[in-house]
Amino acid sequence: MKVDEEQFIGKFISCYLGHSEDKYIRWMASSGGVVTSILMFMLKEKMMDGALVVKMEGLEPKLIIARDPKDLIESMGSKYLSVSFSTKFRDLLKSEGKYAIVGLPCHIRLIRRVMAKNKGLHKRIILLLGLFCCRVISPLGFKVLLHKLNVREHEVKEFKFRGCGWPGKLYINLKNGREISLPFFSYWRPLYSTYFFTPKSCMFCSDMMNEEADISFGDAWLPKVMKRDRLGSSILVSRTSRAEKILEEAQKKGFIKLTKIEGKEVIKAQWRPIFFKKIMLPIRLMLARRERHNIKLGSIKLFFGLVCALIQIANMRFSESLIGARIIEKLPLKLLLFYATFQAALEYFSWRLITG
Numbered sequence: 001m002k003v004d005e006e007q008f009i010g011k012f013i014s015c016y017l018g019h020s021e022d023k024y025i026r027w028m029a030s031s032g033g034v035v036t037s038i039l040m041f042m043l044k045e046k047m048m049d050g051a052l053v054v055k056m057e058g059l060e061p062k063l064i065i066a067r068d069p070k071d072l073i074e075s076m077g078s079k080y081l082s083v084s085f086s087t088k089f090r091d092l093l094k095s096e097g098k099y100a101i102v103g104l105p106c107h108i109r110l111i112r113r114v115m116a117k118n119k120g121l122h123k124r125i126i127l128l129l130g131l132f133c134c135r136v137i138s139p140l141g142f143k144v145l146l147h148k149l150n151v152r153e154h155e156v157k158e159f160k161f162r163g164c165g166w167p168g169k170l171y172i173n174l175k176n177g178r179e180i181s182l183p184f185f186s187y188w189r190p191l192y193s194t195y196f197f198t199p200k201s202c203m204f205c206s207d208m209m210n211e212e213a214d215i216s217f218g219d220a221w222l223p224k225v226m227k228r229d230r231l232g233s234s235i236l237v238s239r240t241s242r243a244e245k246i247l248e249e250a251q252k253k254g255f256i257k258l259t260k261i262e263g264k265e266v267i268k269a270q271w272r273p274i275f276f277k278k279i280m281l282p283i284r285l286m287l288a289r290r291e292r293h294n295i296k297l298g299s300i301k302l303f304f305g306l307v308c309a310l311i312q313i314a315n316m317r318f319s320e321s322l323i324g325a326r327i328i329e330k331l332p333l334k335l336l337l338f339y340a341t342f343q344a345a346l347e348y349f350s351w352r353l354i355t356g
């Protein structure tokens, strides 16, 4: 299979490696803090009246319309949970002014549909900032994480999936004053990188890089960056001329720092979610519908594809049964990590075999 950049990334103008020039934002955000810094820039330059973002309230991700820098700081960081957009989006449509919206690919897709029906909205929704997204964690998967850490839901005052450098740390502040902190990968890899606790809708979603956003953002999982960077770096994919203009201005005014990179580096950094969504999806669909779904792979490639897809589906199904979730909860993280490493190695081998 020949690697076609646009097939994996979507239509784009430029790709960048970047980070916030504000040290606090870069440190406390998920990757490079660029989403928050671009919103800060737009707010301070009075280009918009606010932005639709997500803030954690205890264990609940809540949509808010951030109208000042404090709101933006409080909503920094990724919430790997499902958030419903409809009510707050309706509120935003009712209020006067210009707004930016941050969202996952399924959110941005919905907003583009609404904008297509209502042309006047293009003047009011001035920028769509899209996060890369491989999946969210199911509510059961979130519970298992808390139980593994011996935390009960009602004890939690504050919860953060990431922050404090890069790749960052999970942070929990309990009502009794106890604090829990552990490295992002130490829980993410064993519990979620195997597609345990992935909702069905995410198993059948094909948009990884937020292809309908003006700018898409993800982690810069490039070996050369990961070796030296402990503060945080993001990958940005700019897709519209408006996005290019805003990025240029934000950099000029000292909010962000950007370096151009090639599409193939974006693919290198994001090979695993691309493999999951762009290569494995047709195979998962074929298995679900029991029909050959326009898959043009030779027999060896198809064999490895089928093995990977079957493992992904089996892991998702197993973890969503109460017995499966209980078993995962009881297994030591080290054993789960061993399994996750085996699966990642098999997927990497298959990715290289299929994409050449």
Ligand SMILES: Cc1cc2nc3c(=O)[nH]c(=O)nc-3n(C[C@H](O)[C@H](O)[C@H](O)COP(=O)(O)OP(=O)(O)OC[C@H]3O[C@@H](n4cnc5c(N)ncnc54)[C@H](O)[C@@H]3O)c2cc1C
Binding pocket: 028, 029, 030, 031, 032, 033, 034, 035, 036, 037, 053, 054, 055, 061, 075, 076, 077, 078, 079, 080, 081, 082, 083, 102, 103, 104, 131, 132, 133, 134, 135, 136, 217, 218, 219, 220, 234, 235, 270, 273
């Ligand atoms: C569910 C999910 C899955 C992701 N999957 C991947 C992936 O597979 N690969 C990858 O490289 N990156 C992924 N990301 C993106 C990555 O985690 C960072 O969000 C991205 O790199 C931007 O980092 P930043 O430091 O610039 O953002 P920050 O400056 O920290 O700002 C993040 C912004 O995103 C908003 N936000 C957070 N969670 C949500 C949410 N659930 N829905 C809508 N808005 C939200 C916040 O309100 C904030 O405005 C995912 C993010 C999420 C939320």
Ligand code: SF4
Binding pocket: 104, 105, 106, 107, 133, 134, 135, 136, 201, 202, 203, 205, 206, 207
């Ligand atoms: S994987 Fe797709 S459906 Fe699932 S949260 Fe991400 S964008 Fe939405």
